[in-house]
Amino acid sequence: QAAVYAKVKEVLLSRFLAGVNATVFAYGATRTGKTYTVLGGGSDTEAAGIAKRISEDVFRAVDGRSATVSVSCVEVHDAARGKGATVTDLLAAATANAKKKKEKKTLQVHCAASAPTPLPGATWERCETADHVFAALTRAHTLRTTAPTHANKTSSRSHFVFQIKLEQPAARAAGGATEPGRVSTLYIVDLAGSEAAAASGGPCRAGEGAGINASLLDLDRVFKARARRTP
16 A cells, blocks of 8 residues: 555645646456555555555645645446436535435536636535545545445445545745745545456446446546547
């Protein structure tokens, strides 16, 4: 866990703190430990995942400064290939569930470059500590869509997107110069695992598995297009 996080920290943390958006993907086949990598395992410090470790580093970096940290959690789930994916606000659902409303809030994705946010209406929770960040993440993650398959008794059937937003207002720097305000978002994405049709577990799960595989293939195409800097 520490070695994996060290790579993430080396590449992304300083840029995120400097106001640049960043994304971490946990990608791979089902049962390869993606969720463990992101969330960690229990209270063992050595087993802490990327989300907890980076939250702690962010709060250490902004300690004593005027900065705001907020989090949001959504899932992308395609129950049957071809019917379109649903984006659900899990943080809103977790709050509603705690209040016994038991309701889920779906979101519309805005892809226009001019849109201020790709997910307008998503719930953001302001956090004062790294523990608060991880508590919000854990609360939302309990509502993530899972189901038993032949490969995994608690298989994640959706892509889980955890966002940490850091807002840093303009400040007076040494020498009297003014540092501009910065807003950056770190996206930590725990993808559903790719799987063979035989491992999905029945025709209903097979359709869902096909949707997961198709979405991962689309993501692979996006990565390659971005690497080539083509539309």
